[in-house]
Amino acid sequence: MVHKEYCRFFIYYRNAKADKLDIRISDALQIPDQDASKTRAIGLIIAISKYPALNANLEAAEVDGKRLANFLIYGQKFDEVILLKDQDATAENIDYFLKDYLPARGEMFNKKARLLIAYSGHGRFGTQDGLSSKQPAFVLSHASDIDGSKDMYEMPALNRQLNILAKRYFHVLTLVNACFGSGLYGMTTGAGNSNAYSKPGAIAIAAGDNKTEVYSLNKEKGSVFFDLIINGVTSGVADERYGKSYMVKVDGKKEFYAGITRTLSLFVYLNDRYIDVNQELADRGQTLRLSDAWIGSTEDQIGAGGFFFINEPSSTSLDATTQTAVRKDGEFTNLDATPFSADVIKPVSTPAPPPVNENAIEIPYGPVSAIPHRPDIRIFKAPDIYPIKGHDISAADGEIDWNTLKKESKARFIYTRVVGWKGYDSSFKSNWQNLKNSQFDRGAYLKYDFCRSPESQLDTAKQYLNNDPAMLPVGILLVHPAGEDRQQLACFEKGGMNDARQNILIFAELVKTHYRKTPIFYGNHNNLSNFLDSRFDSYMIWMGFWGKTSVKLGGSNPWTLWQYSGNEKVPGIGPQTESEVFFGTEEQYQQFRQGNTNIALSAVK
Numbered sequence: 302m303v304h305k306e307y308c309r310f311f312i313y314y315r316n317a318k319a320d321k322l323d324i325r326i327s328d329a330l331q332i333p334d335q336d337a338s339k340t341r342a343i344g345l346i347i348a349i350s351k352y353p354a355l356n357a358n359l360e361a362a363e364v365d366g367k368r369l370a371n372f373l374i375y376g377q378k379f380d381e382v383i384l385l386k387d388q389d390a391t392a393e394n395i396d397y398f399l400k401d402y403l404p405a406r407g408e409m410f411n412k413k414a415r416l417l418i419a420y421s422g423h424g425r426f427g428t429q430d431g432l433s434s435k436q437p438a439f440v441l442s443h444a445s446d447i448d449g450s451k452d453m454y455e456m457p458a459l460n461r462q463l464n465i466l467a468k469r470y471f472h473v474l475t476l477v478n479a480c481f482g483s484g485l486y487g488m489t490t491g492a493g494n495s496n497a498y499s500k501p502g503a504i505a506i507a508a509g510d511n512k513t514e515v516y517s518l519n520k521e522k523g524s525v526f527f528d529l530i531i532n533g534v535t536s537g538v539a540d541e542r543y544g545k546s547y548m549v550k551v552d553g554k555k556e557f558y559a560g561i562t563r564t565l566s567l568f569v570y571l572n573d574r575y576i577d578v579n580q581e582l583a584d585r586g587q588t589l590r591l592s593d594a595w596i597g598s599t600e601d602q603i604g605a606g607g608f609f610f611i612n613e614p615s616s617t618s619l620d621a622t623t624q625t626a627v628r629k630d631g632e633f634t635n636l637d638a639t640p641f642s643a644d645v646i647k648p649v650s651t652p653a654p655p656p657v658n659e660n661a662i663e664i665p666y667g668p669v670s671a672i673p674h675r676p677d678i679r680i681f682k683a684p685d686i687y688p689i690k691g692h693d694i695s696a697a698d699g700e701i702d703w704n705t706l707k708k709e710s711k712a713r714f715i716y717t718r719v720v721g722w723k724g725y726d727s728s729f730k731s732n733w734q735n736l737k738n739s740q741f742d743r744g745a746y747l748k749y750d751f752c753r754s755p756e757s758q759l760d761t762a763k764q765y766l767n768n769d770p771a772m773l774p775v776g777i778l779l780v781h782p783a784g785e786d787r788q789q790l791a792c793f794e795k796g797g798m799n800d801a802r803q804n805i806l807i808f809a810e811l812v813k814t815h816y817r818k819t820p821i822f823y824g825n826h827n828n829l830s831n832f833l834d835s836r837f838d839s840y841m842i843w844m845g846f847w848g849k850t851s852v853k854l855g856g857s858n859p860w861t862l863w864q865y866s867g868n869e870k871v872p873g874i875g876p877q878t879e880s881e882v883f884f885g886t887e888e889q890y891q892q893f894r895q896g897n898t899n900i901a902l903s904a905v906k
Contacts (some may be wrong), residue, residue, distance in 0.1 A: 302405060307397055310389065312649050313374045313382040323378065324664045325547060325561055325611050328686045329499045330413050330471055333666050340471075341414040343406065344373040344382045345398055347439075349422030351387045354445035357423065361517030365421035365478065365527045367646050372531045373417065374649060376641040377610060381406075382649075387442045390422075392454055399462045407469030412501065415472045415608065418463075421524060424479030425453065426512070437484025437511065456485040463599035467503030474564060474608035475505035475599060478526040480514040482507035483595040493603040495596070496565040499685045500606025503599045504564050506571070513592035518578070522644075525591060529574050530567065535641060537612040540566035544612055546683035549664070550854070559614035561683065564607035568596045613641055670884035671859035671905045679854070684865045687882035689713050689890050693746070693776075693864070695721075696728040698874055703735045706873025713883070713890070714742040716776055719766050721748045722786055729765060742894065746776030746823055747812075751801060752792035755808035759815060768816055774896040775812050776843055779805070779824040779832050802832060809840055818896025821861060826854050833858070841899050843881070860884060861893065861901040 348366025427437030438453035508526035537544030691714035736743035782789035823843035
């Protein structure tokens with residue numbers, strides 16, 4: 302489908318194969334069978350470093366072009382990379398790809414393809430001051446008059462074409478390193494979230510505003526803009542929250558991390574780093590300053606989401622002598638672990654396929670918490686991949702604006718605390734009644750008390766929490782008292798860990814018998830590791846996010862609820878709300894509500 306004269310601009314082209322998609326991509330694009338032939342990642346790089354008629358060459362743009370090509374091919378595993386550089390970056394060639402090839406290519410993949418367009422070169426300031434009307438433009442290599450119309454590619458013209466491409470691609474991201482590059486943006490309506498990477502959207506990030514020049518501080522690294530993007534994405538630091546959003550934990554012995562970088566997080570990272578660079582320049586007595594990067598939609602009707610990058614996976618072993626199912630990087634058939642160096646420019650060639658490992662494991666598509674038939678291998682994906690979400694609340698959250706919460710929240714469930722070590726939670730009665738009058742499924746949790754017998758604790762629960770068949774399984778919060786409460790610690794130490802475990806089991810069985818649903822144990826990695834052994838496998842796990850990250854949960858009981866954050870901003874509750882996801886599908890959630898079994902463990906056995 303490519304006209305013959307344009308084939309030479311493809312510096313990389315991967316033939317369609319029935320490969321497995323990287324699980325991060327198949328999850329985001331919602332391709333359950335992970336068939337790589339159903340999507341395509343395409344990059345168009347325009348890098349102009351030579352301006353002979355203007356005597357204004359840009360060495361950094363040449364470096365940007367080479368580094369971006371390596372980044373997309375080897376780091377991001379793109380399927381097609383097109384490079385238009387210097388004299389080849391004519392208006393005719395740019396138009397062919399923007400108006401002919403890329404729209405047609407996007408339509409072939411049923412709006413499942415992703416497109417990245419990058420420009421590095423000179424930009425021209427636009428004026429509409431009543432005396433003259435000069436559109437902001439990208440300056441092409443043959444340009445001889447910076448104020449003329451010849452050999453210019455006007456930014457509004459690119460914006461119009463990006464709007465067309467947005468209707469054919471799942472994601473379109475345009476990255477512009479040009480002086481006055483924010484002249485690209487046009488008028489848009491609506492609202493979206495460019496961090497919502499599992500939803501479609503078309504966004505552009507420009508290195509500076511529409512009135513300011515942009516810079517290179519080290520020609521060997523190219524522009525500041527693209528250097529920060531490539532290094533920030535590759536290392537995962539450009540999106541600290543999602544940089545390790547895919548976690549595989551094996552029997553408490555080893556962890557494997559992979560992640561993504563979302564568009565809005567990348568933009569925030571860029572401006573934060575600009576502040577650091579400006580401070581370094583000021584400390585050296587230099588007057589040059591970087592202006593803020595700009596971000597905006599390139600659709601007339603703003604899309605719901607935005608582009609994402611993948612970052613290089615890494616692993617850590619807590620016990621190097623223990624043989625586990627995951628012994629080294631690359632043992633997941635659908636999580637690419639091919640190493641990539643952001644600072645090394647390799648000759649462009651077809652990347653060698655990873656070596657075949659007969660013991661490799663495939664991470665399942667969609668919302669899961671463990672590998673089928675391997676419940677000891679726990680899976681944590683980005684929260685976006687889990688459609689069923691909720692919160693937990695207590696008196697610590699203060700007064701809740703229930704009208705706002707019911708209007709704004711998309712949560713399916715909310716748990717509220719009944720009792721803690723200090724006694725009855727003063728917010729419970731109000732929370733419980735408001736939850737009953739809301740659209741949320743309601744659940745309650747009790748903090749286990751080491752100073753009271755299981756029977757006494759059940760009596761307290763019965764006093765405040767009626768047996769409502771519609772409520773979710775009761776949660777039992779386990780917190781080791783060391784460093785938390787002296788009185789609780791003294792009670793715990795009287796009988797030690799063995800007695801504590803036995804009494805917790807008795808209490809769980811009493812709760813199950815009275816409320817007629819299998820309870821769920823709630824705690825962080827450290828507490829659950831301390832208290833739970835194989836005798837607890839019939840009970841569900843609610844994994845808390847807080848505590849020592851160096852302590853990993855062993856055993857073979859996957860999580861049912863995962864508290865992925867303690868500082869979500871939730872209208873009606875506040876900016877530090879504890880938030881959860883449910884591990885599975887709608888059908889599995891309905892089974893969880895019934896509380897007949899440990900549904901997460903049943904799902905993978």
